[in-house]
Amino acid sequence: MSEAEFFRLCTTCKKQIGFAADYLQCSVSTCNRNKLAQFFCSLACWDAHLPEARHRDAWAEPMKAPTREAFRREQQEEQDREARSSARESRESAMSDEAEKRRRVVGAQVAAQDLPEDVLVVVSKLKAYVKARSGMNTSDGVVDVLSAKLRKWCDAAIEVAQADGRKTVLDRDFK
Ligand SMILES: [Zn+2]
Numbered sequence: 024m025s026e027a028e029f030f031r032l033c034t035t036c037k038k039q040i041g042f043a044a045d046y047l048q049c050s051v052s053t054c055n056r057n058k059l060a061q062f063f064c065s066l067a068c069w070d071a072h073l074p075e076a077r078h079r080d081a082w083a084e085p086m087k088a089p090t091r092e093a094f095r096r097e098q099q100e101e102q103d104r105e106a107r108s109s110a111r112e113s114r115e116s117a118m119s120d121e122a123e124k125r126r127r128v129v130g131a132q133v134a135a136q137d138l139p140e141d142v143l144v145v146v147s148k149l150k151a152y153v154k155a156r157s158g159m160n161t162s163d164g165v166v167d168v169l170s171a172k173l174r175k176w177c178d179a180a181i182e183v184a185q186a187d188g189r190k191t192v193l194d195r196d197f198k
């Protein structure tokens with residue numbers, strides 16, 4: 024995040040309200056709600072928001088902007104809070120995605136492109152085989168290529184089993 028050079032912009036004139044500077048806040052709570060909070064650099068600017076706000080009873084409260092340090096700390100805390108809650112949300116949505124996937128597998132089929140491209144081979148055994156057979160090393164990319172081939176073969180075998188009306192893929196479906 025780029026570092027803030029000032030505390031806020033004046034709601035009315037957009038002039039910067041610096042750190043530790045004096046500013047004015049409207050006494051009406053709806054003018055101070057979280058993201059919609061209003062800040063005024065001067066009494067004139069506070070006056071200017073009145074016609075639109077149509078408050079019945081309002082005054083300008085003198086405030087002191089936080090120091091750069093305090094402001095940064097608050098922002099950091101706010102960010103941490105948001106990061107934590109969005110991590111929780113994505114965890115929850117991943118969990119419900121999984122549940123949804125399982126439901127679809129049981130009920131019908133999941134399209135191949137909806138599934139993760141997992142590694143389907145035992146990498147250590149594959150590498151050991153190539154090594155024992157030839158003394159060669161195996162590059163990591165090989166694993167993805169082989170996994171993709173396995174998925175293709177499985178897809179074909181599944182079709183054979185389905186055509187046969189079975190719910191189990193058999194070895195002979197790969198022939
Ligand atoms: Zn102003």
Ligand SMILES: [Zn+2]
Nearest residue numbers: 049051054076
């Ligand atoms: Zn107001």
